[in-house]
Amino acid sequence: MNQILEDNELLQKGQKAKIASQALAVATSDQKKAALLAISNELRQSISEIMNANVLDIEMAKKRGTTDALIDRLMLNEERVNTMADALIHLTALHDPIGDELANWSRPNGLHIHKVRVPIGVVGMVYEARPNVTVDATGLCLKTGNAVFLRGSGSAIHSNQALVTAIRRALQTTDLPVESVQLLEDVSHETAKRFFKLKDLIDVLIPRGSKRLIQTVISQSSIPVIETGAGNCHLFIDRTAEVEMAIQIALNAKTQRPSVCNAIETIIIDEEWFMNHGDRLIQSLVSAGVECRIDPAVASIYPELPVATKEDWQTEYLDTIVAIKIVSDVNEAIHHINEYGTKHSESIISETPVNVKRFFLYVDASTLYHNASTRFTDGEAFGFGAEIGISTQKLHARGPMGLEALTSIKYLVTGAGQVRE
Structure with a gap:
């Protein structure tokens, strides 16, 4: 595939995610809950398909001499797929933070100000050989009204394709846009560099993986990054x-x-x-x-x-x-x-x-x-449900990042004809 075609595909998927994020931002809690339940059910129905794809990734990893520890991260079996599906059900029971009023006050001039939670928009996920991140990130993003653009590693490409296929198949039966979940299937480093520059289409990048991966994203991205640092x-x-x-x-x-x-x-x-x-x-x-x-x-x-x-x-x-x-x-x-x-x-x-x-x-x-x-140190143990990552930076979010970490704020100001003098 030449670079022009690659760029077209990248831009098209980014644009589709951006458009979908506008519909997601006004989706109701019930609509989002129904979508998560549909995805959970479809994952269970697709276990054989997902495991067959994962076998291809495991075989490739073994040929490359990948360590047992990294193969463990990559491996999916029936228990792990069911665990991912269960996590989505658990997510439906958690409070939807979108629309929460964080504060309100009135000014001497009569203006009434309300500070509320809103979705971020499009979340770009960059991660390595952990296909469970595909489902965790999708669930958390949809729950908080965000679209998600996934960029996994080549070592898990077959697993990620199977998971996203199941997720999108489930979304076809719901009120949420199918385009809410995008997968970058070209996992080359050159395309990744261009992915990191989609500032007009992706609102935040969250890298999960090795120190090298995280530093690469930070150094090459023009998109704001939440650093989920390595764990020494x-x-x-x-x-x-x-x-x-x-x-x-x-x-x-x-x-x-x-x-x-x-x-x-x-x-x-x-x-x-x-x-x-x-x-x-x-x-x-x-x-x-x-x-x-x-x-x-x-x-x-x-x-x-x-x-x-x-x-x-x-x-x-x-x-x-x-x-x-x-x-x-x-x-x-x-x-x-x-x-x-x-x-x-x-x-x-x-x-x-x-x-x-x-x-x-x-x-x-x-x-x-x-x-x-x-x-x-993880979202489940802290009572947050599934986590999007563990932030080691000090701005926006720190520690296990649950639902609230995937929100921004908006100020709603009500007046009665006030003008500033």
Whole structure:
């Protein structure tokens, strides 16, 4: 396909999404609910079709030598498709924020001002090998009256095509425009660059994936971007941490699903706690199949373990690998996190209130935990329903982004003939 045809297809899909967003903006909650239920039902009816498409993506991934962790992200089975369908049903039960009045007031000149929630318009999603994002993003965008323009990765193209085909087939039976959901099927980097420049047709871009993907979108886009940063998350085990709690949280935060962004990548340990209990922690991790990369400061104690380097402190493994950092106190832990973290999720295990307070005050991240796993950073665990992503920036949205993060505001001003002098 030559560039002129590619650009025409890109522009046409963007224009269709923009037009659809105008109808979506005035759709009723009942109309949106009916559409989500129809999509949920169609996904279940299309499980065989979706799984057959996913097999093609998995086979391609294996031929490329993709890691097991990334294949896990890519894989769809009957349970996962049903989970996506269930999430849409759950979404219908959540409050529709569109039209909510956030504030109202009157001015001395008699003007009455109302601040209300409205849709953003067209949301552009850029994501990697996680086809569930296709359904999550569609559901959240439709619920909030937004059209969605999806740009997944080549590694999931067959899965995304099958999912969007099912979604659009369902929309044909509803009052919402079929063109509300668009998929960019040309996944070349050249077309992606042009996608990032559709400022007149796409209102916001939300990238979900690796640090490299996110930085590429930020650097190349002329469209506003909500940064959903990589998850180089840390667990700090303080001197007074309860031993069993610390070990169980470390195991959960690393092994429950290592391929996701809210899994920990480094365990920071107070040196006194480490000398007393470090062996138990490391043996528990190793027994669970985790490769531990040990701080050079204590490497001589564990000659069988690889030594951590600065690169390890910076790495989001997304795998059963964890770096072990030894520190003298909470202040050194905070310094390490703020230097190498990605402002995602950080946890402290401690029975010392002053240290917990200091950790909460000085660690710069969207979500901080005390005596709990970082794995809870997501929309469902926070009670938001399905999430569009986890923002690590400070403007517009931060942390798990549910329905309200996909809205903007509008001021409605009522007068009685006032003019400004």
